[in-house]
Amino acid sequence: LISNTKHNDINYDTMQFNCVLVVLLATFIQFASSSSPSKSSAKVHVLVCIEALCIDSKHFVTETLAPDYRSLRDVIDLSVIPFGKAVVKEKRHLPVSEFATKSPDGEYYLSCQHGDAECDANTWEQCVIQIYPDPKDYLPVLNCAFKTIPMGYSDYLYSAAFFEKCAMQNELLKFDLIQACHDGSRIVWDLQTRADESTPLELNHVPWIEINGVRFDVGKEIFSVAVCEEFIQNGGESSECDRILYNAKSLTES
Numbered sequence: 001l002i003s004n005t006k007h008n009d010i011n012y013d014t015m016q017f018n019c020v021l022v023v024l025l026a027t028f029i030q031f032a033s034s035s036s037p038s039k040s041s042a043k044v045h046v047l048v049c050i051e052a053l054c055i056d057s058k059h060f061v062t063e064t065l066a067p068d069y070r071s072l073r074d075v076i077d078l079s080v081i082p083f084g085k086a087v088v089k090e091k092r093h094l095p096v097s098e099f100a101t102k103s104p105d106g107e108y109y110l111s112c113q114h115g116d117a118e119c120d121a122n123t124w125e126q127c128v129i130q131i132y133p134d135p136k137d138y139l140p141v142l143n144c145a146f147k148t149i150p151m152g153y154s155d156y157l158y159s160a161a162f163f164e165k166c167a168m169q170n171e172l173l174k175f176d177l178i179q180a181c182h183d184g185s186r187i188v189w190d191l192q193t194r195a196d197e198s199t200p201l202e203l204n205h206v207p208w209i210e211i212n213g214v215r216f217d218v219g220k221e222i223f224s225v226a227v228c229e230e231f232i233q234n235g236g237e238s239s240e241c242d243r244i245l246y247n248a249k250s251l252t253e254s
Helices: 013-035 055-071 116-131 135-148 160-167 175-183 185-198 223-233 239-253
Strands: 044-050 076-082 087-090 108-111 208-211 214-216
Touching (some): 055 076, 055 135, 055 223, 076 116, 076 135, 076 185, 116 160, 116 175, 116 185, 135 160, 175 185, 208 223, 223 239
Parallel strands (some): 044 076
Antiparallel strands (some): 044 208, 208 214
């Protein structure tokens, strides 16, 4: 399903007002939780920077992150940023695609590695994460989106139906709030700006993964093993990690 219809600035007053409240509440919850002592001080912080239409991001999320997080939820403190190598550019007098993600004043726009469709898909994912900040809620949506949407370059925006189908797999998620976030130009630009500021300056490829602030090399290491080694070294206890590390040791010795 592909739509080349230009997004109109339709005024969803009630829906967007509710969305703003939810976004503010989610921000407050994130601040409160980061300001209070963690009950799991040994949890491993994992940062994952992705792009919504990147095939390598798809492989990592669907084949590694999603299944590993299901078994290591008590071990991983996860942050996912759908932005990657996107760049905020000044419009000036240059012609900009009608489908481009733009600032509310029209002075800036977003340029994404895989076209305007990726900027828009990143926005859908950012909205899901902002409104439902618990990875157990948003990660299945991202996992579904990667399995559903064609990867690669496109300047034609994908239908909202793709994202609605993925969100509706969890009956607790309200797609009208996600859509109100996506359709609100000010909210969208704020999310893009924060994603840009939160993306490491040294990022030069995606997926970009950090485990407790140290870059993880997807091609040379096993994600679950690296996470569990860090967790155990910091005093954590996990029967699942014990199993993962035992199996990894057995493979190297065989």
